[in-house]
Amino acid sequence: MSTESAAAFVLKLSEMLVGKQVDTCIVRDALTRICKFYSFDSGLIYESDQDNCFHLKECCVSQDTNIRESFRTEEINPQYREHLAKETLSHMAKSPHASSNELKFLELFFATSLLAVSMVDANYRICGFIVLLNTQRKEKIPDAEMKTASALLHLLGKYIGIRIYQNKLSFARTTLESILDNMGIDIYVNDFFNHDILYANKSMTAPYGGISRFLGHKCWEVLFPGQCGPCEFCPQKKLIDEHGNPTKVYSWDYQRPFDGAWFRVFSAAFRWVDGRLAHVVSSADITENKRNEELIHYMANYDALTKLPNRRMLISECERRITRAKGAGKGYLLFFDIDGFKAINDSFGHDAGDEFLVRLGEFFSGIPMLAGSSYRNGGDEFVALLDGDVTEANIRNLAHFIHERFKKPWVLKKGDVFCNASIGVACYPEDGSTAEELLNKADQAMYQIKKSGGSGICFGHELLPAGSARGADQD
The missing domain is CATH 3.30.450.40 (GAF domain)
Known part of the structure; x- marks a missing residue:
């Protein structure tokens, strides 16, 4: 020692x-x-x-x-x-x-x-x-x-x-x-009151030029250049109670403007390391999910052949218009059934029948009065919804225009075909107060025309008792 x-x-x-x-x-x-x-x-x-x-x-x-x-x-x-x-x-x-x-x-x-x-x-x-x-x-x-x-x-x-x-x-x-940077979620934290950014992970900062673009800046200065104050859609008021204490997580969907990407956003208030109230915003990229949702929605609401909205969308839109028109509005549901469609399939095959239905869908959609209001009900049945300032005279003129077109041949890959259309019309609220009631009334009117030889139009108020001679217009 x-x-x-x-x-x-x-x-x-x-x-x-x-x-x-x-x-x-x-x-x-x-x-x-x-x-x-x-x-x-x-x-x-x-x-x-x-x-x-x-x-x-x-x-x-x-x-x-x-x-x-x-x-x-x-x-x-x-x-x-x-x-x-x-x-x-x-x-x-x-x-x-x-x-x-x-x-x-x-x-x-x-x-x-x-x-x-x-x-x-x-x-x-x-x-x-x-x-x-x-x-x-x-x-x-x-x-x-x-x-x-x-x-x-x-x-x-x-x-x-x-x-x-x-x-x-x-x-x-x-x-x-490392966890925060690799969990597939964008995260940033800002001061709850002055909005200064306190933290941001790499995946959040990468599209904007890195962390230096975030720290020391207001959140809107980075995310929305040129903006002079907090975002109108910022959910901060939903994150604290009347005493200023943090409450629950609030979620919402947001589409990034510069690339169109969709994010599911989660916002919450919490106490930062120094005790101040802070706002944490985390978001997960749901662009692919949105695309899948849109695809599922499209498949559920649109006809795969004609690309027109299908019966499901028809019922939903009709009910929406009825709700909007209740008490003060009027509307019409037009039911189109093709006379002679079976002959096309029998003579030229189902591919030709499908080609004709596609051409027919394009024809209806191309008529200004029907643009955005045409639906495929199924088979060779099409439906249109009209409201606003439309009158019965307008609809009769429309029917005449359609029947004039049917007098000409439809040129298909396998040859020219001729057919016509029977049109039944139901009026809201006289002929029904629901989508199904209006469809049923228009179908009855269409069937009355069909039994009389087709190529005509019949309104719900023109329906005759069973056994009576028909009284609807034919072109």
Whole structure:
């Protein structure tokens, strides 16, 4: 042991090991001084990583000394690890009286004798070791000097503990940032009141030019350049109660203007690390989902052959128009059935029949009065919805125009075809107050025309009692 007094040495070391930032040179110097003071050949400091492996961080060694650069936690018996975690100081040497665990621990560092202190976290998991060792001599430190040695090593351990804590904190922060950057969700946080951006993950910032474009800026300055204040659609008022305390998460869908991408957005109020109220906005790209939803909606509401809205859409739109017109409006439902359509299929085949239906759908959609209001009810049946300033005279003129077209041939790939149309018309509210009632009345009117030879128009009020001669118009 050095001739320097223990008290003077402890005081000198205490003066060295101060400060909130760990200096590696100071650690190495302190380790060297302690080794020299207690006449140990070498001093080693190990710290664990996140994979339960201890790595050599600092050392002072004599020549020709083997050094263990790293070792795994599992190389120490689990029960002995618990013992080392709870022991204030471990002092051991190779001897007939040494336990098997002590001998294995000595072999781990190629030592004949050693003094070790474990550094532990709040859960008594070992996160580091300070080891003083001899590789040739076996003498032990006198018991009278053990308290001073324990105090010195723990003083050094407390100093190194700052670094261990900072490393763990840095790893936790890096891990969290990595998770936030790779979870497929865009996230940013802004001050709840002044809207300054406090945080944004990489996936959020990438389309806008990186994190430097976000931090220190108002959210709308980044997301909506040229805007001078908070967004009108910002849901902040829905995120706090009357006392200004955070409430529940609010979700909404948003389409990004510069590329048309869709996002499902989640907004919530919470307390930031400094206690201020903050607004976190997270969003998941649902562009593909939106496309799928649109495809499903299209498949459910549009006819695959003619691309016209189908019966489902017809019923929905008709009910919507009825609701809009209730009490003050009038509307018409026109039911078209093709006279002679079966002959097209029989003569030219179903492909020709399909081609004709497509041409017919295009014809109806191309009539200004029917544009956006034509539907395929099924088979060779088409329906149109008309309201607003339309009159019965307008509809009769429309029917005349349609019948004139049917007097001409329809040119198909397999030949020219001739056919005609029977038209039944129901009027709201006289002929019904629901879509199904109007469809039924228009179908009856259409059928009356069909029984009379087709190529005509019949309104609901023109329907005759069963067995009566027909009285509707024919072209």
